[in-house]
Amino acid sequence: MQVSMTVNGVAQSHDVEPRTLLVQFLRESCGLTGTKVGCDTSSCGACTVLLASGHDGQRPESVKSCTMFAAQADGGAITTIEGLAAADGTLHPVQQAFHEHHGLQCGFCTAGMVLAAVSLIDENPNLTERDVRLGLEGNLCRCTGYHNIVEAVLAASESAS
Numbered sequence: 001m002q003v004s005m006t007v008n009g010v011a012q013s014h015d016v017e018p019r020t021l022l023v024q025f026l027r028e029s030c031g032l033t034g035t036k037v038g039c040d041t042s043s044c045g046a047c048t049v050l051l052a053s054g055h056d057g058q059r060p061e062s063v064k065s066c067t068m069f070a071a072q073a074d075g076g077a078i079t080t081i082e083g084l085a086a087a088d089g090t091l092h093p094v095q096q097a098f099h100e101h102h103g104l105q106c107g108f109c110t111a112g113m114v115l116a117a118v119s120l121i122d123e124n125p126n127l128t129e130r131d132v133r134l135g136l137e138g139n140l141c142r143c144t145g146y147h148n149i150v151e152a153v154l155a156a157s158e159s160a161s
Contacts, residue, residue: 001015001016001017001018001071002014002015003015003016003020003025003070003071003073003074004074004075005070005073005074005075005076005077005078006076006077006078007026007030007032007077007078007079007080007083008032008078008079008080008082008083009083012029012030014029014030016029016070016071018069018071019069020069020070020071021065021066021067021068021069021070022049022063022065022066022068022069022070022072022073022078023035023037023047023065023066024070025070025073026049026065026078026080029070032080032082034080034081034082034111035047035048035049035065035080035081035111035112036108036109036111036112037066038108038109038112038140039066039140040066042064042066042067043138043140044109044112044139044140045064045109045112045113045116045136045138045139045140046108046109046111046112046139046140047064047065047066047112048062048063048064048065048111048112048113048115048116048139049062049063049065049078049079049080049115050062050063050078050079050080050115050118050119051063051073051076051077051078052076052077052078053073053075053076059122060077060079060119060122061119061122061123062115062116062118062119062120064138079115080111080115081110081111081114081115084114084115084118092114092118093156093159093160094114094117094118094121094152094153094156095114096156097152097153097155097156097159098110098113098114098149098152100152100155101148101151101152101155102148102152103144103148103149103151103152103153104143104144104148104149105141105143105144106142106143109139109140109141109142109143112139113136113139113141113149116135116136116138116139117132117135117136117152117153117156120132120135120136120153121153121156121157121160125157125160125161126157126161127153127154127157129150129154132150132153132154132157133146133150135153136149136150136153
């Protein structure tokens with residue numbers, strides 16, 4: 001089947017099997033490997049991307065791309081970690097905060113954490129530590145102990161409000 005969507009501002013249209021997951025579409029059809037396949041059970045959040053449905057004009061929200069078929073995103077707009085920074089390379093404020101607050105170690109979970117944080121801040125720019133911890137509970141990190149991630153999201157939240 002033909003699936004078409006905008007990915008990081010670029011129109012993408014590919015012929016895929018109906019059972020193709022969005023994460024597979026992004027990695028294999030679009031060549032964007034920043035979106036990771038971590039657990040295959042939707043538990044870790046490494047596959048998190050931002051999706052704005054083309055059908056209802058909603059603002060982008062974080063979704064786990066391993067839990068939906070590419071066909072479900074047909075006509076929508078996806079932002080992956082590769083499309084988050086400005087065209088000139090300026091980091092998104094959440095990316096900058098992760099850098100400044102050392103909110104990463106191995107980097108495997110980072111793309112999903114950053115995109116989940118972007119969505120979380122967009123929903124509520126006045127976050128508390130508890131809000132951040134609850135908002136990111138669907139994203140797992142095995143390296144950092146979360147302290148620096150929470151600090152980075154709070155810093156980005158403060159700059160957004």
